[in-house]
Amino acid sequence: MQVFRRLTDGVWRGVDTVTSTVTDTVSEAFFEPVVRLGVTGLARSGKTVFITALIANLLERGRMGQLRGVSNGAIRAVYLHPQPDDTLPRFPFEDHLAALTGHTPHWPDNTRGISTLRLSFRVQSGGLRGLGGARRVHVDIVDYPGEWLLDLALLDMDYAEWSAQVLARAAGRPGGADWLAQAQAAQADAPFGEGDARALADAYTEHLAAARAAGFSDCTPGRFLMPGEMAGSPVLTFAPLPPSAAPRGSLAREMARRFSAYKSRIVRPFFRDHFARIDRQVVLVDALDAIHAGPRAVEDQRRVMAGLLTAFRPGRNAWLSTLLRGRRVDRILFAATKADHLHHTQHSRLTAIVEAMLRDARSRADFSGAQTQAMSIAAVRATVEEVVQHQGAALNCVRGTLLETGRQAAFYPGELPEDPMRLLSPAREGAEAWLDADYQIMRFAPALADLTPGDGLPHIRLDRAAEFLLGDKLT
Known part of the structure; x- marks a missing residue:
């Protein structure tokens, strides 16, 4: 609990300094930009862990070197702000952080509905040189199940x-x-x-x-x-x-x-009241689980991702196009989760598989200037890398605590192909199983946190994800 208290000590001090006067509300509406960041993904893709880790690492930014506002000193302070929408549940960040950083860390409960939380940033234009004035930027994180986006297709x-x-x-x-x-x-x-x-x-x-x-x-x-x-x-x-x-x-x-x-x-109220207000979006994809399940699951995931993209090209849906009135999400990140289940030498292959899954849909989509990117991440790193000798060969493994047994084990998941079509082609052709490989996956418990002051939770490329999604707003 010491880690949890250190990460959250400054949170309530920040909240205590926030007033709720009418003047403050008007000032925010007219002078303090608000970025609404949507976080979605299908069940077990890691939405709750992603949001918890993102917030923790923005409050304690020692591991966020790839976020420009951190590296150049522009971000001077970050704190939790009372959320502006009193009708939505608050994302229970403190409870989830306690689950990940306690004496017996465990994964927090999955997303069951929509929730939100506001982070406020004090940004100094000009960074460490202080050449510009300080300003506040608010980031409203909106957590919602990806299954709700799939329902958009039902409207047609x-x-x-x-x-x-x-x-x-x-x-x-x-x-x-x-x-x-x-x-x-x-x-x-x-x-x-x-x-x-x-x-x-x-x-x-x-x-x-x-x-x-x-x-x-x-x-x-x-x-x-x-x-x-x-x-x-x-x-x-x-x-x-x-x-x-x-x-x-x-x-x-x-x-x-x-x-x-x-x-x-x-369906319609969700898109009208929540989705239509999102500015930036991250879609979490558990590609490893689908690969482990087999070709049919991979093809199903490819089709589903294409379906998710329809929500971000409203021209294909007259009702949604009218609702958005020209407003569109301008940055979309497709993040392949659980990169820590693979040795780093395979991360680029995992990213390539997700990019290939998206290729057809992206080529047909009209994003009207929206930037899209794919990357492999682990919002909370649960493993360490290890090379194991097996039958005279060196295997690039990961070691962690097995979720089912609590035992420490080194694990070799198999080599992902360099060419993503070696997976996607048999999947599209309806193959029952992989012919030349057996892709395994293990479920790891979160590692016991041992954090130094100023450090958030260990991760893989969470800072790069934050830079793509928010970097231009925080410098």
Whole structure:
């Protein structure tokens, strides 16, 4: 807890100095720029850890040498500021930091909904020379599940189109055969019954959970696996069904109505109230987990990433284009997480795989001047590198504490290919397994923190990620 207290000692002092007067609010609105940074990614991609580590390393900047505002001295102070939106949950930074830095460190709980937190920077123009005046810059970090972005595609579909798409891909996914049998046995033309709707919705949700656990990414609707306070509500009690006549009052007709309600009551408000206000965006990608799961999971992740990009090219969606009124995200970072699970010699290969996954979608996208970049990162480094001799060969390994057993172990994950198409081509062709390699992945617990004063959590390229996303605003 000593590490946790040192990292947060200055936080509350900073908060205590912040006033909430009307004058301060007006000053902020007109003279103090605000950058809204969206952080998203699919389940288990590391959103919570990324945000916690980013905040901790911006408060204690000893490991942030690649952030220009740190290296040139422009950033003079950073503190947590009361968030401006009283209607949104606050990102529980202190709780998550305590989980990562305690005597028995553990990964914090995953993102379950939207939350936000404001960091305020005192920036001295001209850096150490002090040639310009000091100013304040606010960064509002908005945490939300990537599954919510996938729901954007639902706005262009009716219930029949969505059902046909889901049923077509279910057979090749875990639990898909059982779910298909139940959906085909349902009496879609029969009078609606709430019990029948609940049974179908529960079975479909179980199928989505099994598919996600197996590494599949496209699991819509996004709220089914993260219902929050809407669990059990009619707007989340529907499921895809085979084509039917769907007379008035039938099960199929009510399912279609609830699908429409989901779009109008959940999907549209998120894009209107939250997404439309984002200026910069980081999309976290757990490519290693997909590679480990096999070719089908890799192809599914590639398609999902293309789907995520549709949210950042609103011209493809008339409703979203009207909503944004010309405002667009101007920087997007695609970050391959868990780089610490690989030796540094393979990081460039992991980045190349993510870039190749994005290539088709990026070539079709109209970003209207938005900058995009891909890189491999570890927001919190859980391993150290080690060379192990095995059968006369030197293997580039990583060593860490295994999450399942608590034992220290050296791990060799296998060599990623230099050419990303050696993975993506068989994935697109529907291969069942990798033919010439076996890509392994281990789950490591966070390392015991031993930080010197002024240092944030150990990481890989988090400072470079921060420079791309925020560097121009903090100098």
